[in-house]
Amino acid sequence: MSLTAKLALQQLKNNRRSTIWSLFGIILSVAMLTAVGGYGMGGAAILNDMLTNLYGEGTGANYEHASHVFSALIGGIVVITAIIVISNAFRVSASERTHQFGVMKSVGATKKQIRSTVMYEGIFLSIIGLPLGFVTGLLFQWLAIMITNIIMGGINYTMGFSVSPILIISMMVLSFCMVLLSAWLPAAKAAKIPAISAIRGIGEVKLRKEKPKKSRFIGKIFGFEGQLAAKQLKRSRRNFRATVISISVCIVLVLASVSINSHMFAFLDGRLEQLGDMRYSIFFSTANPDAAALTVEIAENITHKLKEFPGAEVDAHGSMLYSLAPELSVMSREDLVSLVVLEQEMYNRLINEIGAAYGSNILINVAHEIDSEGNMSQYNPYNGMVGQTLSLYPVETIIDEGGNVSPALGKVSEVEITAQITELPDDSFIKTAYAMFTNTKAIIVPELNFDGYSWIIFVDDITGFETYAQSVFDEHLTLRENETLHFMDIAEELIITTAVINFFSTFISIFSIMLALLGLTNVISTITTNIQLRAKEFAVLSSVGMTKGGMRRMLALESLLGSIRALIFGLPLGIFMAWLVYQGIIGVFGQFFNLPFIMPWRASAVCAFGVLAVTFAIMRFAAVSLNKGSIIETIRSGRIN
Amino acid sequence: MSILQVKELKKTYGKGDTTVTALDGVNLSVNKGEFVAIIGSSGSGKSTLMHLIGGVDRPNSGSVIVDGNEIFKQSESELAIFRRRNIGIIYQFYNLIPTLTAEENIMLPRLLDNRKPDNDKLKSILETIGLSARAKHLPSQLSGGQQQRVSVGRALINDPAIILADEPTGNLDSKSSREIIELLKLANKRYNQTLVIITHDEKIALQADRIVTISDGQIVKDEVMKA
Numbered sequence A: 001m002s003l004t005a006k007l008a009l010q011q012l013k014n015n016r017r018s019t020i021w022s023l024f025g026i027i028l029s030v031a032m033l034t035a036v037g038g039y040g041m042g043g044a045a046i047l048n049d050m051l052t053n054l055y056g057e058g059t060g061a062n063y064e065h066a067s068h069v070f071s072a073l074i075g076g077i078v079v080i081t082a083i084i085v086i087s088n089a090f091r092v093s094a095s096e097r098t099h100q101f102g103v104m105k106s107v108g109a110t111k112k113q114i115r116s117t118v119m120y121e122g123i124f125l126s127i128i129g130l131p132l133g134f135v136t137g138l139l140f141q142w143l144a145i146m147i148t149n150i151i152m153g154g155i156n157y158t159m160g161f162s163v164s165p166i167l168i169i170s171m172m173v174l175s176f177c178m179v180l181l182s183a184w185l186p187a188a189k190a191a192k193i194p195a196i197s198a199i200r201g202i203g204e205v206k207l208r209k210e211k212p213k214k215s216r217f218i219g220k221i222f223g224f225e226g227q228l229a230a231k232q233l234k235r236s237r238r239n240f241r242a243t244v245i246s247i248s249v250c251i252v253l254v255l256a257s258v259s260i261n262s263h264m265f266a267f268l269d270g271r272l273e274q275l276g277d278m279r280y281s282i283f284f285s286t287a288n289p290d291a292a293a294l295t296v297e298i299a300e301n302i303t304h305k306l307k308e309f310p311g312a313e314v315d316a317h318g319s320m321l322y323s324l325a326p327e328l329s330v331m332s333r334e335d336l337v338s339l340v341v342l343e344q345e346m347y348n349r350l351i352n353e354i355g356a357a358y359g360s361n362i363l364i365n366v367a368h369e370i371d372s373e374g375n376m377s378q379y380n381p382y383n384g385m386v387g388q389t390l391s392l393y394p395v396e397t398i399i400d401e402g403g404n405v406s407p408a409l410g411k412v413s414e415v416e417i418t419a420q421i422t423e424l425p426d427d428s429f430i431k432t433a434y435a436m437f438t439n440t441k442a443i444i445v446p447e448l449n450f451d452g453y454s455w456i457i458f459v460d461d462i463t464g465f466e467t468y469a470q471s472v473f474d475e476h477l478t479l480r481e482n483e484t485l486h487f488m489d490i491a492e493e494l495i496i497t498t499a500v501i502n503f504f505s506t507f508i509s510i511f512s513i514m515l516a517l518l519g520l521t522n523v524i525s526t527i528t529t530n531i532q533l534r535a536k537e538f539a540v541l542s543s544v545g546m547t548k549g550g551m552r553r554m555l556a557l558e559s560l561l562g563s564i565r566a567l568i569f570g571l572p573l574g575i576f577m578a579w580l581v582y583q584g585i586i587g588v589f590g591q592f593f594n595l596p597f598i599m600p601w602r603a604s605a606v607c608a609f610g611v612l613a614v615t616f617a618i619m620r621f622a623a624v625s626l627n628k629g630s631i632i633e634t635i636r637s638g639r640i641n
Numbered sequence B: 001m002s003i004l005q006v007k008e009l010k011k012t013y014g015k016g017d018t019t020v021t022a023l024d025g026v027n028l029s030v031n032k033g034e035f036v037a038i039i040g041s042s043g044s045g046k047s048t049l050m051h052l053i054g055g056v057d058r059p060n061s062g063s064v065i066v067d068g069n070e071i072f073k074q075s076e077s078e079l080a081i082f083r084r085r086n087i088g089i090i091y092q093f094y095n096l097i098p099t100l101t102a103e104e105n106i107m108l109p110r111l112l113d114n115r116k117p118d119n120d121k122l123k124s125i126l127e128t129i130g131l132s133a134r135a136k137h138l139p140s141q142l143s144g145g146q147q148q149r150v151s152v153g154r155a156l157i158n159d160p161a162i163i164l165a166d167e168p169t170g171n172l173d174s175k176s177s178r179e180i181i182e183l184l185k186l187a188n189k190r191y192n193q194t195l196v197i198i199t200h201d202e203k204i205a206l207q208a209d210r211i212v213t214i215s216d217g218q219i220v221k222d223e224v225m226k227a
């Protein structure tokens, strides 16, 4: 064993307290990384499965994209948090070690020797810490999965316990790098400053301009101890930065997860209301709108036949999707326009009701909106569109020789909007068309070459309907090439949607709790580290006559001021994150109706209160351990000069 | 009139085989205004005695009475308040608060008492210790001797009953040492300040009114130098 390795081992053995502290930090953060990573990946896989089952391949990919963005976000937060925890673990010994490296330098150690001592220390710590942390992490992951499965007991999906080798390796590498980095920082610091300054311990304290008024104000309320606290906070900002960051991360996590849950549940409520008492849908689609097997006459015949099923009401319409943008590459959701054709009888009823002439092109100017309680209301999204002529490019489906499907824009056509519906008629005659097209512009036209046609069936007792419907279609329609017919039980879809959302929000809640725990360990480690670093300072204060009560007041105010600073950073950041999450959710679900951003007021208030309470409690708790040793022993073994 | 009385003070460290008896029944009485030097070989128990008198450590048995108060009968916070008002401690390694400036460090015991910062007093102390120009500096920006002068200032600010100094010049060059001792002697003369100094420096010891020698945790010699 080389000299530097021996030195490193010696250091770990002799400085048992800080070795244990560092090991604990490493184990904890590796465990959290493993658990969060494993749980997150497992959950995302299941979610993707469920969504693909429900909405088919294409949409699955859409969700997958959202979940990737989400994983990257969470991964980033996990990594940052882990870096903070591990480097905190080293911070206690860091100032000591800066001093020690200064001494080593002064007796002639080269930079390289110091560096390699540090490297060995990191390696030794990792040999024990990484595997232990990994095993603990798997335990956490297993626990979280068990809890999820218990909560999700009702549905057919269970989360399995799986360990991905790639995940393990990347976690290990990441953790190892962080350990080395954290061990390395004090050495780098010692290397940078002259040996003698390292020995004298020129600190991180800086004088800044202070407003005397403010400090007098704090002094009036909190006494001299309060002023001391304020000074401490001002002048050793670096020590507090870690605390502020860790608390902010915690707040961001909580607000983001609250945002996910509230928006998802609002969506679910809205969707349930929107679908109302629809029970069954049949959807015809074709790649050749000009030569479709289904014509308006055939469609109306089928509708008549379907209505013969006992108790059934049927609502039917054909549609074709158009783009306002001339290029696919510049097309956004706002550019989409659906042209809709109703059955002749319905169209006539409609123009009668709104007093429009035959041949009118009627804009559906009603959309759904949902408030934070999940209540749905109607509103008119468009202004002044009647009288406009739109240039529309049909979104066609191109199927190449290999059978691959891709969209393309066809030849432009002009459509003038001549009338509009601003209120939904009470009876259901165009309700389904409206439910289908809300949140994309839709125009009801008298005639259309459609590429899709839907029948929505309302019926109390659905038994036997599917066989009946199939026989009707067999009789009236022979599908041509590139045409499909899709039968769907809406009630079932709703059950699955509910299950997916329940799973998702359970998953997110548990995931967030895990992350918040990670954040909390972080906050705990930062604050206790800070207090430990100042053990000697407290002892000196006590030796010149500060009472325990005074010390408590000082710490209380420190935690108050620190928390306030963290809240000033964390709350806006958390609300921004909540908004980002909201953007992600409406990116996926916004096609159904408008979902306004639900401001996490209550969660913010809970966060603010929680942060104050938690930091205060941790400070108190950490300070208790300080009072154990006698003053003079603390001063003698102290860490500051 | 005696301002400090030490009775049968005993202090041991550790347990079992490794027990060290640092103080083994020490009796001592110091009068107001006296300047006492405590000498003795390394490990004889001088610092231990001083820490007990200053109330920053607790004995196994025995008592310490400062200005009529039996300090170890007091609760912890009573003792803290007692320390800030009646005892000025100067350590070999200055022990200043790194986040406070020189003048803030000096004012510390007074401010802890929620008393008005007495600017005249601060000014005169800063002048006495020769740091008027450095009042707004942090400890890390001061030399060792300057830091020690700050801790002398801190010990003087509240006119304590006793000033205890544990090798206050152990870390300093001879010029700084002389300055510190002159400072302390000045306080002793001018304000009739009671002074207990631990020192290895014979020259310093010889300036005291009284020299107390400790060996193996016991007082072995107690000489009055001046009448």
Ligand SMILES: Nc1ncnc2c1ncn2[C@@H]1O[C@H](COP(=O)(O)OP(=O)(O)OP(=O)(O)O)[C@@H](O)[C@H]1O
Residues within 6 Å of the ligand: A633, B013, B014, B020, B021, B022, B040, B041, B042, B043, B044, B045, B046, B047, B048, B049
């Ligand atoms: N915290 C402690 N734990 C164990 N033993 C201690 C402790 N503090 C002091 N001692 C022992 O008590 C004895 C007296 O120590 P003390 O510090 O009072 O000596 P001293 O006279 O001040 O010596 P010096 O002149 O070297 O400063 C010594 O033998 C020392 O080893």
Ligand SMILES: [Mg+2]
Residues within 6 Å of the ligand: B046, B047, B048, B166
């Ligand atoms: Mg000593």
